[in-house]
Amino acid sequence: ALRLAAQRRAVNEVLGPLRLSRDDLVKVQTLMRQEMDRGLGKETNASASVRMLPTYVTHTPDGTEKGDFLALDLGGTNFRVLVVRIAEAGITMASEIYVIPVGVMQGSGEELFDHIIDCIIDFQTKQNLVAQMLPLGFTFSFPCQQVGLDKALLLTWTKGFSATGCVGQDVVQLLREAAKRKRHLGMQVVALVNDTVGTMMACGYDDPKCEIGLIVGTGTNACYMEEMKNVGTVEGDQGRMCINMEWGAFGDNGCLDHLFTHFDLVVDETTINPGKQRFEKLISGMYLGEIVRQILVVMTEKELLFQGKPCPKLQTKDIFKTKFLSTIELNGLALRQIRTILNELELDATFEDCVLMREVCQTVSLRAAQLCAAGLAAVVEKMRESRGVDQLSVTVGVDGTLYKLHPCFSNNLQMTLKDLAPKCNVTFMLSEDGSGKGAALVAAVADRAA
Ligand code: ADP
Known part of the structure; x- marks a missing residue:
C-alpha cells in the first residue's frame, strides 16, 4: 500500500503540470481575447500573436446560391x-x-x-x-x-x-x-x-447560424464573422467580415509560456519551426502523440512504467501516433488492442501499465480539448458582446480528423465551452468536404452580392 501511494504521488508529479484548473482556462480565454483585440487593431496588429486576417467574405450562404x-x-x-x-x-x-x-x-x-x-x-x-x-x-x-x-x-x-x-x-x-x-x-x-472559411461556409449552407469555422486536424485554426466596425485593418464600418484568426500561433509572443511543460518544450524543440505555432502544438494531431511519447519516456526513466525496463523504440520521433490516443482512450482496458500498439513499440506492458498509459493519454487529450474550448469561449463571448445580446445562439462548423475520430475530444470541448461561456448556446456541426464545397459557395455568394 505504501509503495502504491508513493507511485501515485510520483505519477501526479509528472502529470500535474498538464492538468489545468478552471482559473488556468479562464486566463487563457482572457489572453486570447486580448490577442484578438490587438490583432484587429490597425496599430496593434503587427505585434499580436493571433494575426486576425481579413478574408473579404462578408456573408454566409442564404440558400439561394446557384x-x-x-x-x-x-x-x-x-x-x-x-x-x-x-x-x-x-x-x-x-x-x-x-x-x-x-x-x-x-x-x-x-x-x-x-x-x-x-x-x-x-x-x-x-x-x-x-x-x-x-x-x-x-x-x-x-x-x-x-x-x-x-x-x-x-x-x-x-x-x-x-x-x-x-x-x-x-x-x-x-x-x-x-x-x-x-x-x-x-x-x-x-x-x-482559407480552409476554416470553407468549413464555415459549407456548414452555413445548411445552417444559417453557422458563423464560426474550426479545424482540429494536423493543425488547428478558427475563423468567425466579426463586425466590420471592430476590424481596424480594413476600411469601412458596415456589416460583417469573416476573420481568419490563424490561432495556431497564439502564444508565439510568450503569453502562454506559463503553461508549457517540460514535455511541450521538448516537442517544440524537435519541430521544424521551434517557438512557432505554440497553441497548435498543445492541441493538434501532429503533436499529441509526441507529447504522450515524451511523458512515457520520463515515466519509464522514473520506473513508473514497464517495470523500469528500458525501451529504445520509444526514443524514435513520431513512433507514438495520435490515433493511438483514440484507440487507448476508447479501449483503455481492452488489453488485446493495446498490445497491438505496444508490440509496434516493442514494449511488454502489464495491466497496470495499460491503465497508466490510458491516464497519460486522457490527460493530454483533455488539456488539448480544454485549451481549444478556452479559445472558442473567447470567440463566442466576443460575438455575443459585439451583437449586444444577453444570449447568443451560434453554430460552429468543424473539420479535422482529431475532432472527428477521437472518442472524447468533442465532448470535452463542448463541456468546457459550456462552462466558460454559459451565456452562449453553441452547436457543433461536422463539415463534409468543406474545403471544396466552401470554396464554391464563397464564389457563389460573391456572385450573388455583386
Ligand atoms: P488535415 O488537417 O491536414 O486536413 P486531417 O484532418 O486528416 O488532416 O488530420 C490529420 C491528423 O489527424 C494527423 O495529425 C493524425 O495524427 C490525426 N489522426 C489520424 N487518425 C486519428 C484518430 N483515429 N484519432 C485521432 N487523431 C487522428
Whole structure:
C-alpha cells in the first residue's frame, strides 16, 4: 500500500503540470481575447500573436446560391480539383485527387502553378467541361494577407511547401499567370479561401447560424464573422467580415509560456519551426502523440512504467501516433488492442501499465480539448458582446480528423465551452468536404452580392 501511494504521488508529479484548473482556462480565454483585440487593431496588429486576417467574405450562404463552379483544394492532406454544382435541390460534386511531387512542392513557383493548371485542364477534359468558362474558388490553406476576395499575398509556406518566388506574391495572380502561360481560358479565379472559411461556409449552407469555422486536424485554426466596425485593418464600418484568426500561433509572443511543460518544450524543440505555432502544438494531431511519447519516456526513466525496463523504440520521433490516443482512450482496458500498439513499440506492458498509459493519454487529450474550448469561449463571448445580446445562439462548423475520430475530444470541448461561456448556446456541426464545397459557395455568394 505504501509503495502504491508513493507511485501515485510520483505519477501526479509528472502529470500535474498538464492538468489545468478552471482559473488556468479562464486566463487563457482572457489572453486570447486580448490577442484578438490587438490583432484587429490597425496599430496593434503587427505585434499580436493571433494575426486576425481579413478574408473579404462578408456573408454566409442564404440558400439561394446557384451555378456550376470549379474548386481547388491545396494545403490539406491531398491536392484536389472539384466541380461543384449548386442548385435548388442541393449541392452535387465530382472531384479528382492529384499528386504534387515533392520536387514541385519545393521547386519554383512557376513549376508549381503550371502543374496546378495542368491538373485543372486534365480534370476539365475528363469531366467534359472544356468548352465553358467556369468561376473558380481556390481553397488555399496557408496564411495569406488578403487585400480582396481575389487578391492574397502569401505570408509564409507551411506543411512541407517551399516553392520559390511565392512568399509576398499574390497567389491568385500566380495562378492566373500560369493559366495564361498554358493558354487555358476555361476558368476564372474569383476567390481565394482559407480552409476554416470553407468549413464555415459549407456548414452555413445548411445552417444559417453557422458563423464560426474550426479545424482540429494536423493543425488547428478558427475563423468567425466579426463586425466590420471592430476590424481596424480594413476600411469601412458596415456589416460583417469573416476573420481568419490563424490561432495556431497564439502564444508565439510568450503569453502562454506559463503553461508549457517540460514535455511541450521538448516537442517544440524537435519541430521544424521551434517557438512557432505554440497553441497548435498543445492541441493538434501532429503533436499529441509526441507529447504522450515524451511523458512515457520520463515515466519509464522514473520506473513508473514497464517495470523500469528500458525501451529504445520509444526514443524514435513520431513512433507514438495520435490515433493511438483514440484507440487507448476508447479501449483503455481492452488489453488485446493495446498490445497491438505496444508490440509496434516493442514494449511488454502489464495491466497496470495499460491503465497508466490510458491516464497519460486522457490527460493530454483533455488539456488539448480544454485549451481549444478556452479559445472558442473567447470567440463566442466576443460575438455575443459585439451583437449586444444577453444570449447568443451560434453554430460552429468543424473539420479535422482529431475532432472527428477521437472518442472524447468533442465532448470535452463542448463541456468546457459550456462552462466558460454559459451565456452562449453553441452547436457543433461536422463539415463534409468543406474545403471544396466552401470554396464554391464563397464564389457563389460573391456572385450573388455583386
Ligand atoms: P488535415 O488537417 O491536414 O486536413 P486531417 O484532418 O486528416 O488532416 O488530420 C490529420 C491528423 O489527424 C494527423 O495529425 C493524425 O495524427 C490525426 N489522426 C489520424 N487518425 C486519428 C484518430 N483515429 N484519432 C485521432 N487523431 C487522428
